Amino acid sequence: MAAAGSAVGLGNIWKFPYIAGENGGGAFLIIYLVCVLLFGMPLLMTEFLIGKRSGKSAFGAFRELNGNGRWQWLSWLCMLTALLIMGFYFIVTGWCFNYLFEAVRNTFSGMSTEALTAHFSAVASDTPRMIAFSLLPMVLTAAVVWFDVNKGIERLSKILMPLLLGMMLLMVGRVLMLDGSNVGMQFFFRADFSAITPRVVMEAMGQCFFSLSIGMGALITYGAYMPKNQNVAATSVQVIVLDTLVAILAGVIIFPAVFAFGFNPAEGPQLVFVVLPAILQQMSLTWVSSVLFFALLCVAALTSTISLMEVMVAFICEASGALGQRKNGQPRRALSRQKSVMITSAVVGVLLVLCVLSMTGKADWLTIRGYNLFECFDDMTACVMMPLAALGMAVFVGWNLPKDGGRGVLNPSQGVKRWVGKAYIFALRWIVPLAIVIIFLNSLGVL
Numbered sequence: 001m002a003a004a005g006s007a008v009g010l011g012n013i014w015k016f017p018y019i020a021g022e023n024g025g026g027a028f029l030i031i032y033l034v035c036v037l038l039f040g041m042p043l044l045m046t047e048f049l050i051g052k053r054s055g056k057s058a059f060g061a062f063r064e065l066n067g068n069g070r071w072q073w074l075s076w077l078c079m080l081t082a083l084l085i086m087g088f089y090f091i092v093t094g095w096c097f098n099y100l101f102e103a104v105r106n107t108f109s110g111m112s113t114e115a116l117t118a119h120f121s122a123v124a125s126d127t128p129r130m131i132a133f134s135l136l137p138m139v140l141t142a143a144v145v146w147f148d149v150n151k152g153i154e155r156l157s158k159i160l161m162p163l164l165l166g167m168m169l170l171m172v173g174r175v176l177m178l179d180g181s182n183v184g185m186q187f188f189f190r191a192d193f194s195a196i197t198p199r200v201v202m203e204a205m206g207q208c209f210f211s212l213s214i215g216m217g218a219l220i221t222y223g224a225y226m227p228k229n230q231n232v233a234a235t236s237v238q239v240i241v242l243d244t245l246v247a248i249l250a251g252v253i254i255f256p257a258v259f260a261f262g263f264n265p266a267e268g269p270q271l272v273f274v275v276l277p278a279i280l281q282q283m284s285l286t287w288v289s290s291v292l293f294f295a296l297l298c299v300a301a302l303t304s305t306i307s308l309m310e311v312m313v314a315f316i317c318e319a320s321g322a323l324g325q326r327k328n329g330q331p332r333r334a335l336s337r338q339k340s341v342m343i344t345s346a347v348v349g350v351l352l353v354l355c356v357l358s359m360t361g362k363a364d365w366l367t368i369r370g371y372n373l374f375e376c377f378d379d380m381t382a383c384v385m386m387p388l389a390a391l392g393m394a395v396f397v398g399w400n401l402p403k404d405g406g407r408g409v410l411n412p413s414q415g416v417k418r419w420v421g422k423a424y425i426f427a428l429r430w431i432v433p434l435a436i437v438i439i440f441l442n443s444l445g446v447l
């Protein structure tokens, strides 16, 4: 449930619809599902197995499984990815909190399509407000990680996640009754293969990694906490099914409404924030529905930010104890969890402020070739850094460990059928690395 909580988040409800909308709808959906089948299962299993076998988070796990330190760079890459994702994810979580507060004050009542679009622009370009609203979820996340109350959060999400699913199903029912909703369904489910370009494939792969939280070591930590007899394959299937279901539901809610209300499907990152209030205005018990939906969205976002922050905090704890020696030759003492949380929050806080300044146009020097930091972090992490780390993990576990006598990590055992184990190893050694390399080369125009 905790791993599902990490996977299901804004990636499903915010990012999936906007990326699908920008990349042709149905064609994107098909490529996305192929990526989930190709990469999801072997990579989720790999991260769980690395954690389960080593009992550590990314830094300690790579050190323990491979004594010579040649693969340690993977844990640095994971940590850096977590940092950059936090640099924009808290901003989107801040938008959710802002919308929750506005739903409580009934701000959206009677707003037209144009007014909702203008409203989002006004919110997103208000620098002090954006800074305050991105720091708020960061502080909440830091508090959870500080007090190490993940167990409580897991119990809470066991109740709230089904509630979110139920709420989304009700919204599906409502949007499908709107006039013109069938155009949106066609856009989302009818594949126009001429729309598929190397860039679309790259985006679909990136979205798959981002949405399933793979290629970042977050799930290594969850693997470390798994009971010995937990079936890794079955757990991976559950996470994949739930995550994909929520993404598809989000598409089925957003696209019919986009066409029924006259929005543009290629609106970009603001897509769901202009469409959702319009849908919620059409629900019965409008105020209750709106407040409940945005509150659940905030919780879904927080269960993901907790796992993101955990990666960096665990990295700082483990790395500070392992790197270097004190002058007297004694090993250094690891930093406490609390100190690591403070360091992480300070760095992420600075990054968030810079990201907001770059988005609101307050600092032109904070853009890279015309792209603001938000766009850079989002694209770099999903399309380059996570696939690269996944490629590294696949080669490390698939090819390197057997030679080092670490075969155990390749053995999912405990309740996993023999053929599943064999198929897993084959996929990890051949399919995952080849597919990632081909997609990279293709998008660079080499193929």
Ligand code: PFF
Pocket: 006, 007, 008, 009, 010, 011, 012, 085, 210, 211, 212, 213, 214, 216, 218, 219, 304, 305, 307, 308
């Ligand atoms: N999977 C999360 C989402 O879909 O919102 C985002 C995320 C969380 C990515 C944790 C990576 C991660 F380690």
